[in-house]
Amino acid sequence: MIGSSFGLFFNGLAMASTPEMLLYAFIGAVMGTAVGVLPGLGPTATIALLFPVTMNASPLVSIVMLAGVYYGAQYGGSTTAILVNVPGEASSVVTAIDGYMMAKKGEAGLALSVAAIASFVAGVMGLIGLVLIAPPLAEFALAFGPPEYFALSVLAMVLIVGLSGRNIIKGLTAGLLGLLCALVGQDPISGYPRFTGGIFDLVGGIDVIVAAVGLFGISEVLINATAPGGSIYAKISRIYPTLAELKRIISPTMRSAVMGFFPGLVPGGSPAVASFLAYEVEKAFSRDKGMGSGAMEGVVAPEGANNANVSAAFVPLFTLGLPTCPPMALLLAVLTVHGLRPGPMLFQQQPDFLWTVIGSMFVGNVMCLVLNLPLIRIWARATSIPNRYLAPGIVVVCMIGAFSVRNSVFDVWLAVFFGVLGWTMRSAGYPLAPMLLAMIVGPMLERTFGQTYSMLNGITPIIHRPISMVMLMCALAYLAGLQIFRWYSIRRGAG
Amino acid sequence: MSKNFNLDTIFHMAFTLFGAAVTVVSIYWFRIVPSVALAASPYFFPLIVGIGMTAIAACGVISSFWSTEIFTFQALRNKRFTGILVSIIAYAVAMKPIGFLLSTALFCAFSARILGEKKLILSIVFGIALSLGFWQLFAVNLGLVLPRGLDVLIWGK
Numbered sequence: 001m002i003g004s005s006f007g008l009f010f011n012g013l014a015m016a017s018t019p020e021m022l023l024y025a026f027i028g029a030v031m032g033t034a035v036g037v038l039p040g041l042g043p044t045a046t047i048a049l050l051f052p053v054t055m056n057a058s059p060l061v062s063i064v065m066l067a068g069v070y071y072g073a074q075y076g077g078s079t080t081a082i083l084v085n086v087p088g089e090a091s092s093v094v095t096a097i098d099g100y101m102m103a104k105k106g107e108a109g110l111a112l113s114v115a116a117i118a119s120f121v122a123g124v125m126g127l128i129g130l131v132l133i134a135p136p137l138a139e140f141a142l143a144f145g146p147p148e149y150f151a152l153s154v155l156a157m158v159l160i161v162g163l164s165g166r167n168i169i170k171g172l173t174a175g176l177l178g179l180l181c182a183l184v185g186q187d188p189i190s191g192y193p194r195f196t197g198g199i200f201d202l203v204g205g206i207d208v209i210v211a212a213v214g215l216f217g218i219s220e221v222l223i224n225a226t227a228p229g230g231s232i233y234a235k236i237s238r239i240y241p242t243l244a245e246l247k248r249i250i251s252p253t254m255r256s257a258v259m260g261f262f263p264g265l266v267p268g269g270s271p272a273v274a275s276f277l278a279y280e281v282e283k284a285f286s287r288d289k290g291m292g293s294g295a296m297e298g299v300v301a302p303e304g305a306n307n308a309n310v311s312a313a314f315v316p317l318f319t320l321g322l323p324t325c326p327p328m329a330l331l332l333a334v335l336t337v338h339g340l341r342p343g344p345m346l347f348q349q350q351p352d353f354l355w356t357v358i359g360s361m362f363v364g365n366v367m368c369l370v371l372n373l374p375l376i377r378i379w380a381r382a383t384s385i386p387n388r389y390l391a392p393g394i395v396v397v398c399m400i401g402a403f404s405v406r407n408s409v410f411d412v413w414l415a416v417f418f419g420v421l422g423w424t425m426r427s428a429g430y431p432l433a434p435m436l437l438a439m440i441v442g443p444m445l446e447r448t449f450g451q452t453y454s455m456l457n458g459i460t461p462i463i464h465r466p467i468s469m470v471m472l473m474c475a476l477a478y479l480a481g482l483q484i485f486r487w488y489s490i491r492r493g494a495g
Numbered sequence: 496m497s498k499n500f501n502l503d504t505i506f507h508m509a510f511t512l513f514g515a516a517v518t519v520v521s522i523y524w525f526r527i528v529p530s531v532a533l534a535a536s537p538y539f540f541p542l543i544v545g546i547g548m549t550a551i552a553a554c555g556v557i558s559s560f561w562s563t564e565i566f567t568f569q570a571l572r573n574k575r576f577t578g579i580l581v582s583i584i585a586y587a588v589a590m591k592p593i594g595f596l597l598s599t600a601l602f603c604a605f606s607a608r609i610l611g612e613k614k615l616i617l618s619i620v621f622g623i624a625l626s627l628g629f630w631q632l633f634a635v636n637l638g639l640v641l642p643r644g645l646d647v648l649i650w651g652k
Contacts, residue, residue, distance in 0.1 A: 169555040176548040187537035225579040388610035392603040409591040416587045428506045446540045
């Protein structure tokens with residue numbers, strides 16, 4: 001089994017090494033690194049913005065490029081975190097702690113290079129995990145029926161809500177709002193139009209890409225409009241680590257790969273969560289290394305973890321058709337637009353496609369390493385683009401992205417609406433990730449709910465099916481645990 | 496009982512009302528639209544989501560009285576923020592009647608000025624360059640359809 005998986009992987013690697021695939025993996029890696037470097041434009045918005053570009057391309061080329069954007073962003077996100085203490089990505093927030101301290105000590109180049117090396121090694125380890133875990137999980141998922149998928153969707157929603165913010169009520173509200181947005185348009189079973197308000201353009205529903213462009217792209221521009229302009233370009237001296245320094249980061253890199261991979265398998269275990277976990281674990285392992293005051297381990301742990309996490313996030317997407325974070329939700333949307341339905345059958349029906357994508361991820365990681373090590377100085381200069389030029393460009397690409405989904409100006413207006421909604425929700429402390437994920441999981445949740453209800457003549461018999469029962473129990477236990485933890489924290493704080 | 500009645504409470508109240516509205520609309524249409532079975536009704540699932548939303552947001556209203564989080568919308572008083580917000584809305588509205596090229600050039604020039612570009616000429620050059628650049632990339636190179644509006648006067652049909 002393992003041997004055949006690796007055989008298929010090497011086959012995929014060969015297919016991913018054609019000039020066309022290499023070109024698109026390169027474009028994705030460059031774009032991803034660029035958006036990672038630039039604070040204010042994350043991989044979610046970029047994948048949404050690049051959606052029109054993929055319309056005329058094959059699904060394979062599209063997914064290779066967009067996956068490149070996602071892991072490229074994890075590589076690039078450390079640059080501003082280390083140089084100017086402004087994380088390019090949420091997953092690089094922890095990197096800024098030790099990275100910026102290293103930069104202040106004159107070790108910015110070294111911090112950037114160990115971040116890139118750790119990202120590469122952990123990313124490749126994550127890919128090995130993906131190769132090993134995905135096929136057996138897909139085989140197991142073949143036994144899933146509508147009740148299991150319904151329970152899985154509920155569990156996914158609960159996990160995302162729990163991990164996306166401190167306030168569970170706000171997370172649940174955002175998730176339910178996303179579900180309501182997903183309900184607009186034709187009912188998936190009867191085809192009856194709902195909640196359209198007589199607007200013909202809403203009969204087709206609210207496209208996830210349009211919502212993502214608004215929620216993550218336009219709202220970010222609005223938030224940054226009030227941020228102080230200008231940026232600092234830090235000087236970079238020595239880049240490459242010595243042999244002794246390389247030896248020092250081996251163990252933290254291995255630990256970060258493990259700490260990043262497993263959270264990536266569950267919904268809500270985003271790169272940001274993984275990097276935080278890995279940093280905390282590394283603090284326990286490297287007590288004498290001065291973590292928090294400019295230690296290499298403090299850069300390696302979060303950067304390795306967020307890359308391993310990206311590889312792991314493809315496991316539930318490919319095997320269960322379940323997105324665990326907003327970029328994965330968009331990749332699922334792109335695959336669906338191209339007529340592919342991720343899930344257990346994809347491994348049987350489209351093995352070449354899947355293994356080429358996985359192979360291209362390895363190639364993409366090599367490209368990211370090559371792009372990030374010698375070109376560190378160039379990426380650092382990108383941080384000096386003033387917001388007055390960057391923001392209008394982002395808005396224009398958002399508008400093109402929204403318009404291109406259905407060639408409709410109505411979608412442009414919708415994107416602006418979601419932009420303002422996103423800004424308002426973020427300003428009021430509501431997380432956006434549950435909303436977007438609910439929008440993508442919503443149709444599956446409704447369809448499987450209807451099927452389960454008809455199949456079992458009600459929803460309560462779902463607990464007689466072991467897999468769905470375990471999933472629902474996990475969801476309940478998780479919610480209860482979170483609430484108890486919150487009460488305990490409040491009581492301890494008050495005491 | 497009440498410690499804080501702030502924006503947080505108002506937001507939760509708004510979501511409660513929204514959830515209640517969805518519930519009422521779902522009940523209304525649930526009774527009108529015929530379906531072969533309960534679960535097959537197009538308004539059965541929305542009804543459940545609406546009830547869930549109302550209940551959760553109502554819990555939020557109650558919990559917000561004890562919340563120590565204070566949210567303010569200071570950005571609304573910031574000229575840059577309101578300027579960029581108005582220009583984005585105007586851009587979206589203008590895109591269809593005046594076309595992609597003109598609306599993009601105007602939006603970019605205007606928003607660059609709002610966000611701090613002091614030289615008017617530089618803003619205009621930036622707007623035109625970005626507009627033409629994006630047109631070349633997306634419409635010409637990638638073959639995407641973009642709103643034409645008055646652009647037909649420049650490029651012809």
